[in-house]
Amino acid sequence: MNAPLILLHDEALRISHPVFKAAPAGTKAIYVWDDAYLRAAGYSLKRLVFIYETLCELPLDIVQGDAASIVTELAPSTLYVPATNNPLILQRLAVLKSLVPVQTVADEAFAVMTGSAGFRRFFHYWNKAQPSAFLHDGGLDA
Numbered sequence: 001m002n003a004p005l006i007l008l009h010d011e012a013l014r015i016s017h018p019v020f021k022a023a024p025a026g027t028k029a030i031y032v033w034d035d036a037y038l039r040a041a042g043y044s045l046k047r048l049v050f051i052y053e054t055l056c057e058l059p060l061d062i063v064q065g066d067a068a069s070i071v072t073e074l075a076p077s078t079l080y081v082p083a084t085n086n087p088l089i090l091q092r093l094a095v096l097k098s099l100v101p102v103q104t105v106a107d108e109a110f111a112v113m114t115g116s117a118g119f120r121r122f123f124h125y126w127n128k129a130q131p132s133a134f135l136h137d138g139g140l141d142a
Contacts (some may be wrong), residue, residue: 005030005076006060007067007096009089010041012082012107013054019105023080029060030074032067040088068095078103 006019006029013031020029038048055062063070071079079096083104096102111129 002075002077004078004080005074006080008060009082009084010051011084011086011089013058015058017082018108019080019082022105031055031060031062032070033062033064034067037088037092067092068099071096072099076100080105082107
């Protein structure tokens with residue numbers, strides 16, 4: 001096994017994501033540009049350009065190919081991946097978990113919500129979330 005590795009996906013494209021703090025200092029980060037995944041996600045050309053331009057601003061390597069074969073080749077001691085609810089990414093992670101130890105890292109809270117989460121309209125959600133939204137950790141550390 002080699003050094004640990006951070007594998008970013010398109011739902012966590014920022015340097016401030018907690019995955020960079022969870023991994024040991026100096027851990028290499030990559031993004032796998034997987035054409036099959038991107039086609040399955042149904043992204044438009046504009047979305048793909050946005051993803052690529054965002055990746056170019058991050059301290060990581062962009063690798064084209066199949067994520068499972070690339071991770072197998074790199075053989076990291078631990079693979080750090082941002083947590084997600086995206087079913088396509090979760091399918092990919094299930095395969096990766098059978099190959100190497102995977103550590104998923106949760107994102108910081110966007111907002112602290114109390115009570116029911118059964119909102120039917122965004123407006124109702126936003127009225128509840130706005131007081132703590134955009135605060136560090138959703139206002140948990142205040």
